[in-house]
Amino acid sequence: MPDFARIYDVLVVGGGNAALCAAITARRAGASVILCEASPPPLRGGNSRHTRNLRALHPGPTQVLTDSYLEEEYWDDLNRVTGGKTNEDLARMCIRASQHAPDFLASCGVVFQPSLSGTLSLSRTNAFFLGGGKALVNALYREAAKLGIVALTDTEVQHIQVEDGHATEAIISHCGFPQRIRFKALVAACGGFQANRNWLREYWGDAADNFQIRGTPYAQGVVLKDLLAQGVQEVGDPTQFHAVANDARAPMEDGGLAMRLDCVPFSLVVNRNVERFYDEGEDVWPKRYAIWGRLIAQQPDQIALAVTDSKAVMNFLPSVYPPYKANSIAEIAAMAGFDTGKLEQVVAAFNAAVRPGTFKPMVPDDCTTEGLVPPKSHWARRIDTPPYYAYPLRPGITFTFLGLKVNEKARVLMADGKPSANMFASGEIMSGNILGQGYLAGFGMTLGTVFGRLAGEEAARHVRN
Amino acid sequence: MSATEMSKLDLLLQEATQIESDAYQDARRQMAVCNACRYCEGYCAVFPAMAARREFEKADLTHLANLCHNCKGCFHACQYAPPHAFGINIPATFAEIRQESYAEYAWPAGAGTLFARNGTLVAGLATLFVMLALVLSVAIKDPAVLFSAQTGTGAFFRIIPLWLINLLAGGSFLFAILAMTMGAIRYIRGTGGLGGSFQPAPAAEAAVDVLTLRNLGGGGHGCNDLDDSFAQHRRWLHQAMFYGFLLCFAATTTGAIYHHVFGWYSPHAFLSLPVQLGTWGGVLLCIGTAGLVWVKTVTDPAPVARRLMGGEYALLFLLFLIGATGLLLLAVRHTGAMGLMLALHFGLVLALFVTLPYSKMVHGIYRSLALLRNAREKRAA
Numbered sequence: 001m002p003d004f005a006r007i008y009d010v011l012v013v014g015g016g017n018a019a020l021c022a023a024i025t026a027r028r029a030g031a032s033v034i035l036c037e038a039s040p041p042p043l044r045g046g047n048s049r050h051t052r053n054l055r056a057l058h059p060g061p062t063q064v065l066t067d068s069y070l071e072e073e074y075w076d077d078l079n080r081v082t083g084g085k086t087n088e089d090l091a092r093m094c095i096r097a098s099q100h101a102p103d104f105l106a107s108c109g110v111v112f113q114p115s116l117s118g119t120l121s122l123s124r125t126n127a128f129f130l131g132g133g134k135a136l137v138n139a140l141y142r143e144a145a146k147l148g149i150v151a152l153t154d155t156e157v158q159h160i161q162v163e164d165g166h167a168t169e170a171i172i173s174h175c176g177f178p179q180r181i182r183f184k185a186l187v188a189a190c191g192g193f194q195a196n197r198n199w200l201r202e203y204w205g206d207a208a209d210n211f212q213i214r215g216t217p218y219a220q221g222v223v224l225k226d227l228l229a230q231g232v233q234e235v236g237d238p239t240q241f242h243a244v245a246n247d248a249r250a251p252m253e254d255g256g257l258a259m260r261l262d263c264v265p266f267s268l269v270v271n272r273n274v275e276r277f278y279d280e281g282e283d284v285w286p287k288r289y290a291i292w293g294r295l296i297a298q299q300p301d302q303i304a305l306a307v308t309d310s311k312a313v314m315n316f317l318p319s320v321y322p323p324y325k326a327n328s329i330a331e332i333a334a335m336a337g338f339d340t341g342k343l344e345q346v347v348a349a350f351n352a353a354v355r356p357g358t359f360k361p362m363v364p365d366d367c368t369t370e371g372l373v374p375p376k377s378h379w380a381r382r383i384d385t386p387p388y389y390a391y392p393l394r395p396g397i398t399f400t401f402l403g404l405k406v407n408e409k410a411r412v413l414m415a416d417g418k419p420s421a422n423m424f425a426s427g428e429i430m431s432g433n434i435l436g437q438g439y440l441a442g443f444g445m446t447l448g449t450v451f452g453r454l455a456g457e458e459a460a461r462h463v464r465n
Numbered sequence: 466m467s468a469t470e471m472s473k474l475d476l477l478l479q480e481a482t483q484i485e486s487d488a489y490q491d492a493r494r495q496m497a498v499c500n501a502c503r504y505c506e507g508y509c510a511v512f513p514a515m516a517a518r519r520e521f522e523k524a525d526l527t528h529l530a531n532l533c534h535n536c537k538g539c540f541h542a543c544q545y546a547p548p549h550a551f552g553i554n555i556p557a558t559f560a561e562i563r564q565e566s567y568a569e570y571a572w573p574a575g576a577g578t579l580f581a582r583n584g585t586l587v588a589g590l591a592t593l594f595v596m597l598a599l600v601l602s603v604a605i606k607d608p609a610v611l612f613s614a615q616t617g618t619g620a621f622f623r624i625i626p627l628w629l630i631n632l633l634a635g636g637s638f639l640f641a642i643l644a645m646t647m648g649a650i651r652y653i654r655g656t657g658g659l660g661g662s663f664q665p666a667p668a669a670e671a672a673v674d675v676l677t678l679r680n681l682g683g684g685g686h687g688c689n690d691l692d693d694s695f696a697q698h699r700r701w702l703h704q705a706m707f708y709g710f711l712l713c714f715a716a717t718t719t720g721a722i723y724h725h726v727f728g729w730y731s732p733h734a735f736l737s738l739p740v741q742l743g744t745w746g747g748v749l750l751c752i753g754t755a756g757l758v759w760v761k762t763v764t765d766p767a768p769v770a771r772r773l774m775g776g777e778y779a780l781l782f783l784l785f786l787i788g789a790t791g792l793l794l795l796a797v798r799h800t801g802a803m804g805l806m807l808a809l810h811f812g813l814v815l816a817l818f819v820t821l822p823y824s825k826m827v828h829g830i831y832r833s834l835a836l837l838r839n840a841r842e843k844r845a846a
């Protein structure tokens with residue numbers, strides 16, 4: 001039984017990458033630290049458990065990163081995906097600090113490896129964790145244990161008592177029993193609210209019922225809501241999130257990365273009304289995968305169907321569930337429950353619009369359509385070689401962007417613009433500070449590591465003074 | 466049994482081996498998840514070999530399972546491990562498949578049933594042979610010879626005659642070699658060949674993989690021997706056991722060469738080649754097996770195939786006892802205890818030889834074949 005009578009220097013809420021980076025940094029700076037993770041031990045580590053890499057600035061090749069990736073390019077990439085809806089000062093600070101994120105994680109026992117097969121396009125910008133996010137989370141928990149951090153699982157923080165921007169105590173449920181934790185500084189690192197379907201319904205209505213939550217079911221946003229209700233300043237658009245094209249047959253929660261489908265650029269994609277709705281071949285997939293979840297979320301019934309043929313199936317990673325497979329488009333449509341005649345028409349119209357070109361799967365090639373609306377700009381080849389394949393798609397929500405406003409020291413700002421006396425935040429719960437919309441692969445873990453370290457450092461400094 | 470009855474039985478047997486067990490079906494389901502995820506690519510040879518495939522026939526799964534070194538890295542790193550609904554547990558599932566493949570390819574056909582309760586079998590046979598050796602040496606030998614200190618040339622063989630040693634040990638060993646060779650041939654045929662024709666480079670790579678147990682290295686920094694932390698315990702302990710075993714084998718072989726070629730009879734001096742090889746081999750064998758038993762008792766049980774532990778423990782204990790009795794034999798060889806110790810040691814070695822093709826010992830062969838095939842396929846890709 002942990003000691004709930006004492007006053008801890010720092011309480012860290014959450015148990016993913018952002019929380020652990022904060023806890024470890026604070027402890028290394030001499031503070032006593034208690035960390036509360038809502039999930040049971042095998043599911044600890046939230047969305048971080050599902051990740052595979054982080055994006056890091058580097059002036060030259062490292063053991064796992066090729067070439068170089070400098071501040072201006074990183075900033076350009078971020079600025080472009082967010083459409084300028086970002087905070088340049090915070091973003092640049094985060095980008096600069098990302099250079100040291102891999103070394104920090106390595107100092108905690110995390111092992112890196114060269115990029116995975118099928119992800120070569122990321123080998124320059126993103127450092128991959130050997131074994132993925134769960135191996136990373138395991139390493140961080142081991143380091144936390146070694147340092148003497150009290151890390152509780154099965155422990156949900158339900159309420160933080162805040163007075164005049166000063167957090168005093170937390171009401172928690174520890175293994176189902178109510179407890180109270182007192183502390184001198186607080187780090188909120190407990191993710192977004194994407195698993196809270198009722199909250200999503202406020203913005204998306206019934207459509208929210210068809211959203212698959214890719215990651216942890218514990219991202220209920222309890223502490224986010226609690227703190228926003230007590231005068232912490234809100235940041236970010238509540239309707240914005242990171243979402244990908246998931247297999248429609250995936251579990252509604254925690255299906256993870258293996259449920260995403262990479263077939264879109266090599267397919268034709270229609271909605272429930274059997275109409276195409278976006279250029280499938282606009283750009284290479286790593287630059288487009290993050291917009292498709294939202295695109296599908298905006299279609300009727302939040303469902304889509306990707307249709308392709310046997311020429312293309314080896315051009316993308318295999319799906320977990322077998323695709324619909326048949327020798328005619330009509331059969332495929334019937335299997336997927338889509339209108340048979342219409343799908344035949346759409347495929348025929350597409351085939352007629354395809355212009356000859358040289359197919360190059362890894363780069364934007366010159367295989368394109370003419371006179372088709374919307375066009376397919378690259379990788380357009382006739383769908384004419386049976387067997388045909390089809391994959392049903394749904395939006396897979398990764399995390400929400402609505403969050404707590406912070407400054408460049410990871411300190412939470414109150415609604416009146418004043419910094420809180422002792423509250424800090426890191427990770428998804430403050431992602432909206434930088435991500436107004438859009439997403440850059442590997443930025444979630446960078447954000448959690450950079451702001452986690454800052455939050456831990458500042459919390460420890462606050463306690464010392 | 467008539468000829469028609471015979472062929473009916475054959476057909477039934479064939480059918481029985483074609484129906485897939487739960488382990489194979491589950492492995493195919495799990496491979497579908499892994500092949501879309503691939504996070505574990507850096508751990509071992511299995512995942513790159515998996516990524517080169519889209520369909521997983523039974524033969525592919527058998528190959529991948531025998532390629533797996535049971536390092537458990539991919540279990541502790543898996544976001545889909547139980548209690549997740551996908552329940553991915555590659556090490557335990559592949560261990561089951563390995564065991565099923567040992568049974569399926571055992572020779573002669575039908576001998577595979579011996580793998581069903583392998584722990585009992587190995588332990589039972591070991592006890593039996595030890596008892597027999599003890600009883601026989603007491604019954605045959607005059608107690609004056611058995612319990613008195615034997616010295617001088619040929620002392621051992623006054624306890625158990627050389628012809629008997631040669632007959633029993635040589636006979637069972639030769640049979641084991643035959644059975645394991647046949648098993649290997651059946652395995653190669655049953656799993657779809659060795660992935661190409663002979664070439665020196667992949668053969669050399671496979672040999673290095675076997676001799677260094679590279680795949681028990683977790684991609685360089687170790688395996689999840691005990692829990693989710695990384696270490697190389699099992700690798701080094703297995704190396705001790707493996708090279709200890711080889712040294713013991715070399716000791717016996719040089720002993721035989723001394724005897725038959727040079728006419729130098731045991732007992733040999735402590736610093737002679739056979740005794741030195743045997744001593745260090747015995748020490749390494751004991752350290753390795755004792756250490757592996759220790760690892761087994763303290764390791765996280767979640768990725769372990771419980772059903773197979775009996776056979777593994779039995780073999781580890783048997784090897785440990787062989788090493789220990791060998792060393793004790795050396796220590797007491799000039800005293801009255803030598804007779805019984807020799808009978809004990811001999812009984813244990815005989816039990817090992819008899820069970821060789823029907824125990825976990827065959828894994829060395831199938832794993833080596835899988836590594837060879839993998840090295841070839843990599844180059845073909």
Ligand SMILES: Cc1cc2nc3c(=O)[nH]c(=O)nc-3n(C[C@H](O)[C@H](O)[C@H](O)COP(=O)(O)OP(=O)(O)OC[C@H]3O[C@@H](n4cnc5c(N)ncnc54)[C@H](O)[C@@H]3O)c2cc1C
Pocket residue numbers: 013014015016017018019036037038039044045046047048049050051052053054055155156157158189190191192214215216218219220221222223256257397398399426427428429441442443444445446448
């Ligand atoms: C399938 C998938 C793949 C991804 N891949 C990548 C990738 O490769 N690279 C990348 O950069 N990003 C990736 N992301 C995004 C990344 O996971 C997140 O941005 C990052 O992990 C956020 O870390 P965090 O610590 O803020 O949140 P989390 O890791 O989600 O941690 C939040 C923790 O808080 C706990 N919690 C919630 N509420 C409470 C409460 N009230 N009390 C106590 N504890 C609570 C939760 O249980 C959870 O463990 C991926 C996400 C998913 C879903």
Ligand code: HEM
Pocket residue numbers: 533534535674675678681703706707710711757761777778780781784825826828829830832833836
């Ligand atoms: C004389 C030869 C060998 C002996 C006596 C031997 C013995 C053993 C024993 C007793 C175990 C069980 C240990 C445990 O359960 O923890 C084991 C495991 C193992 N052996 Fe061997 N082995 C031999 C050869 C080989 C070879 C050639 C390879 C590799 C190509 C190999 C690879 C492994 C691996 C990877 C394991 C651990 C996985 C498992 O438990 O199945 N062994 N060995």
Ligand code: SF4
Pocket residue numbers: 131132498499500502503504505506539540542543544545546553555
């Ligand atoms: S074991 Fe788990 S983490 Fe590893 S490749 Fe398979 S599904 Fe992915």
Ligand code: SF4
Pocket residue numbers: 505508509510511512532533534535536537538539540555556680
């Ligand atoms: S247990 Fe180890 S050797 Fe076997 S597949 Fe998993 S990572 Fe590879």
